[in-house]
Amino acid sequence: xxxxxxxxxxxxxxxxxxxxxxxxxxxxxxxxxxxxxxxxxxxxxxxxxxxxxxxxxxxxxxxxxxxxxxxxxxxxxxxxxxxxxxxxxxxxxxxxxxxxxxxxxxxxxxxxxxxxxxxxxxxxxxxxxxxxxxxxxxxxxxxxxxxxxxxxxxxxxxxxxxxxxxxxxxxxxxxxxxxxxxxxxxxxxxxxxxxxxxxxxxxxxxxxxxxxxxxxxxxxxxxxxxxxxxxxxxxxxxxxxxxxxxxxxxxxxxxxxxxxxxxxxxxxxxxxxxxxxxxxxxxxxxxxxxxxxxxxxxxxxxxxxxxxxxxxxxxxxxxxxxxxxxxxxxxxxxxxxxxxxxxxxxxxxxxxxxxxxxxxxxxxxxxxxxxxxxxxxxxxxxxxxxxxxxxxxxxxxxxxxxxxxxxxxxxxxxxxxxxxxxxxxxxxxxxxxxxxxxxxxxxxxxxxxxxxxxxxxxxxxxxxxxxxxxxxxxxxxxxxxxxxxxxxxxxxxxxxxxxxxxxxxxxxxxxxxxxxxxxxxxxxxxxxxxxxxxxxxxxxxxxxxxxxxxxxxxxxxxxxxxxxxxxxxxxxxxxxxxxxxxxxxxxxxxxxxxxxxxxxxxxxxxxxxx
DNA sequence: GTAGGGTTAG
Numbered sequence: 001x002x003x004x005x006x007x008x009x010x011x012x013x014x015x016x017x018x019x020x021x022x023x024x025x026x027x028x029x030x031x032x033x034x035x036x037x038x039x040x041x042x043x044x045x046x047x048x049x050x051x052x053x054x055x056x057x058x059x060x061x062x063x064x065x066x067x068x069x070x071x072x073x074x075x076x077x078x079x080x081x082x083x084x085x086x087x088x089x090x091x092x093x094x095x096x097x098x099x100x101x102x103x104x105x106x107x108x109x110x111x112x113x114x115x116x117x118x119x120x121x122x123x124x125x126x127x128x129x130x131x132x133x134x135x136x137x138x139x140x141x142x143x144x145x146x147x148x149x150x151x152x153x154x155x156x157x158x159x160x161x162x163x164x165x166x167x168x169x170x171x172x173x174x175x176x177x178x179x180x181x182x183x184x185x186x187x188x189x190x191x192x193x194x195x196x197x198x199x200x201x202x203x204x205x206x207x208x209x210x211x212x213x214x215x216x217x218x219x220x221x222x223x224x225x226x227x228x229x230x231x232x233x234x235x236x237x238x239x240x241x242x243x244x245x246x247x248x249x250x251x252x253x254x255x256x257x258x259x260x261x262x263x264x265x266x267x268x269x270x271x272x273x274x275x276x277x278x279x280x281x282x283x284x285x286x287x288x289x290x291x292x293x294x295x296x297x298x299x300x301x302x303x304x305x306x307x308x309x310x311x312x313x314x315x316x317x318x319x320x321x322x323x324x325x326x327x328x329x330x331x332x333x334x335x336x337x338x339x340x341x342x343x344x345x346x347x348x349x350x351x352x353x354x355x356x357x358x359x360x361x362x363x364x365x366x367x368x369x370x371x372x373x374x375x376x377x378x379x380x381x382x383x384x385x386x387x388x389x390x391x392x393x394x395x396x397x398x399x400x401x402x403x404x405x406x407x408x409x410x411x412x413x414x415x416x417x418x419x420x421x422x423x424x425x426x427x428x429x430x431x432x433x434x435x436x437x438x439x440x441x442x443x444x445x446x447x448x449x450x451x452x453x454x455x456x457x458x459x460x461x462x463x464x465x466x467x468x469x470x471x472x473x474x475x476x477x478x479x480x481x482x483x484x485x486x487x488x489x490x491x492x493x494x495x496x497x498x499x500x501x502x503x504x505x506x507x508x509x510x511x512x513x514x515x516x517x518x519x520x521x522x523x524x525x526x527x528x529x530x531x532x533x534x535x536x537x538x539x540x541x542x543x544x545x546x547x548x549x550x551x552x553x554x555x556x557x558x559x560x561x562x563x564x565x566x567x568x569x570x571x572x573x574x575x576x577x578x579x580x581x582x583x584x585x586x587x588x589x590x591x592x593x594x595x596x597x598x599x600x601x602x603x604x605x606x607x608x609x610x
Numbered sequence: 611g612t613a614g615g616g617t618t619a620g
Contacts, residue, residue: 041613069612069613070612070613073613073614074613077613077614099612101612101613101614104613104614104615105613105614108614108615135615136614136615138615139615139616140615140616142616143616169615169616170616171615171616172615172616173616174616174617175615175616175617177616177617178616178617200616201617202616202617203616203617204617205617205618206616206617207617208617208618209617209618210617235617235618236618237617237618238617238618239618240618240619241617241618241619243618243619244618244619247619271619272618272619273618273619275618275619275620276618276619278619279619279620280619302620303619303620304619306620307619307620309620310620336620338620339620341620342620
């Protein structure tokens with residue numbers, strides 16, 4: 001065994017600026033004898049744990065090598081990759097002067113450890129120092145701005161790169177595009193993309209993903225198609241992004257094509273691709289295919305399980321959701337907070353109150369997961385729907401975090417459904433207290449005012465909502481016909497080329513339904529938050545337009561009609577869909593913001609409980 | 611003369 005005594009004598013100037021207290025206490029025998037500083041580099045690379053790095057650090061000092069920026073950089077880099085970012089920062093702060101390598105190593109390490117603000121603050125330090133950022137610096141800085149959605153900074157970095165003449169390589173350019181997309185600067189992203197001479201697979205993937213993140217999933221899918229036309233080979237990242245775009249808008253035909261592409265091109269069904277496929281099928285209403293792909297996916301991580309459990313929950317398949325989570329436990333994966341959200345959602349939709357409460361307790365006691373506001377609001381919903389309002393109130397009062405507007409709103413809706421004026425009024429008072437802090441939740445508040453007869457206040461809230469432009473946005477529905485996604489907006493089909501025909505068809509459906517007992521009207525539902533505006537003629541709700549369009553465009557014996565809606569389906573549309581499923585003898589699948597409704601032979605899979 | 615890199619799913 002080599003010891004320090006066997007190592008060569010000091011040959012260079014003593015170490016500077018390292019305090020021994022930061023080095024390990026027993027710096028013996030870690031490394032073989034070395035005679036030059038560069039020989040430490042492979043030792044640093046080979047170190048598996050931070051303790052070894054600390055020992056090497058100490059040995060460098062004891063041997064009296066000049067403490068070079070090379071070694072400092074290597075230590076910063078190696079420790080940041082071994083989850084010891086605080087040690088990286090301490091090494092960084094001890095070495096002077098700091099050059100571009102050292103800054104880059106630290107910024108990279110901070111980004112890898114998701115410390116984006118700190119990364120940016122070190123970038124600012126860098127600008128104030130003598131070290132000039134180079135083409136290695138910008139990708140990480142841009143990643144930080146992207147993660148933090150910093151709009152202005154993305155533009156400023158763009159200018160800085162041009163002003164300082166940093167070499168533009170594909171890494172810098174792709175990062176710039178991603179920075180623009182993350183900041184919502186679609187035009188800038190598109191301009192940068194269009195003028196890029198050599199777009200690689202990452203460039204294309206960034207665009208697909210970026211459009212999808214910005215809610216323009218149709219555009220994301222068209223970019224993906226263009227990429228194939230230009231013979232750029234997608235990689236795993238690309239197909240996952242494209243599948244995610246399909247999932248968001250329920251584009252099952254596009255999703256099927258991508259699945260076929262994956263099979264034809266022999267992509268390995270790894271956890272990422274398997275998960276994306278399961279998610280796509282589940283969110284497109286095809287839960288059986290989701291389940292099929294899930295069983296074919298042998299490599300599963302927690303995301304794979306959680307999208308499957310979510311899928312069952314969304315489709316109201318409570319038993320399978322529970323089954324699936326048990327199977328997950330048996331396979332040795334511990335549930336996280338999202339899995340619990342999925343399970344609690346499944347309980348809520350199935351009216352399984354006591355089981356839901358047990359699951360909630362188990363989450364805290366058996367898995368040490370602190371419930372988030374979302375978990376709490378699911379429990380309030382669970383109790384509230386079942387009419388256990390006093391329990392719900394008690395539960396809220398005992399919550400360890402301050403209940404937000406959603407919590408009180410959920411309680412309020414439950415009270416209204418179960419006609420408990422007393423607790424409803426209490427919930428409204430709480431909503432009022434919270435009003436100034438929640439500019440985004442005016443609809444809720446306005447409903448609350450209306451419910452207690454304060455019409456002027458209701459109107460005031462509604463108009464201030466319009467002034468501030470924080471409206472919930474128009475309700476829309478999608479329906480896919482022959483792989484094309486068609487979007488309908490509530491009360492506005494005038495611009496559609498088939499407007500007359502759609503209107504006629506809708507009339508036909510409604511009069512047919514009336515003969516069978518359909519009563520137009522705002523049927524009572526538990527939650528009418530985010531329903532489309534009542535004052536819109538019911539006949540023009542976007543899902544009805546989509547239904548009429550799909551009935552015109554597709555032949556009777558084909559696949560189910562799948563409609564995706566951005567808000568909750570209203571009671572009237574829900575009722576009409578049931579009649580429409582009888583008259584057309586078609587299966588109609590509606591995905592609203594909360595769950596799936598499978599209408600068949602006059603009934604809905606949600607059992608009218610939603 | 612110079613160590614180091616960008617995109618994905620609930």
